Amino acid sequence: MDFVANLSPLALAYVGDAVYELLVRAHLVGRGPAKPEQLHREALKYVRATAQARVVPALEEYLTPAEKDILRRGRNARPGHLPRTAAPAEYHSSTALESLLGYLYLQGDWARVEELAHLIFKLAEQD
Known part of the structure; x- marks a missing residue:
């Protein structure tokens, strides 16, 4: 898809955020039965900007x-705002990861x- 190469990094990150959230949820559900509030708490360990930045x-x-x-x-993308829950460098690293996942997804490279998701989870679980 040629249009993907022309998308802004923030547009790629927008898609990548959703892709990563879905991957995390599937990963957690695949571990076995758990209550929704437990799944949510576990998901935060993966999806927070600080957690994403650690694996990059x-x-x-x-x-x-x-x-x-x-x-x-x-x-290097500069969003209009930065969250209070992460340092700017962490937020930029998490945006980078989400941009990459969004790019690969939109390119149709699900494999x-x-x-990469398998590797990210492995790295995240080492902490």
Whole structure:
């Protein structure tokens, strides 16, 4: 999809945020039965900007040059606001990760999205 390359990093992050949320929910439900409030609390451990930012440095070594470029573009994007729950650098790193996932999803590369998600979960669970 040629239009994907022309999307802003923030548009990619918008899609990537939804993709990542779905991946996290599927991952948590796949662990076995749990109450919704437990699932929500567990999901926060993955989806918070601080949690996403922690995995980005380790993830970079597994990325292709093109994926690293998308990550860089996402990190350099400047949203109109920053949340109070994360430092600016953490928020920019989480935006980078979401940009990458959004890009891969819109490119139709679901296999790569799942591969990276598996790695992200593994890295996140090491903490």
